[in-house]
Amino acid sequence: MSPSHKERRRGPDKLQRWLSLLTIICWFIFLGALIIFHYARPQIDYGYLEFKGIDIRAHWDATYLPWYLRLLWLCIIVTLVDLLLRLPRHRRRSDHHIYNLIVLLLISAGALGSYYVGLFG
Helix, strand or coil, rough: CCCCCCCCCCCHHHHHHHHHHHHHHHHHHHHHHHHHHHHHHHHCCCCCCHHHCCCCCCCCCCHHHHHHHHHHHHHHHHHHHHHHHHHHHHCCCHHHHHHHHHHHHHHHHHHHHHHHHHHCC
């Protein structure tokens, strides 16, 4: 910014604060999807468990899997809404710091894509 340029911004307005809250909500939805993923995925056979006679689930749990997919889709939808609401508000070069939303969108889309492609069984 040049020294002759006067800063007219007074800080974040209400919409900007709501969008920040929406970003935090997006990340909590993704955290919930990760927790559900832990319970939905097939269990890993370490060898010791089989030796002790503990049954190991080798398939996705049908009770948790729909919730995992719903949370990922919800995360993608809320992130896209957040990104679209932020687009018209970015006018300056320093306003485009939305990398965390783009990373969240890519991770969520990659997780959904890997499930639908069948990458993880």
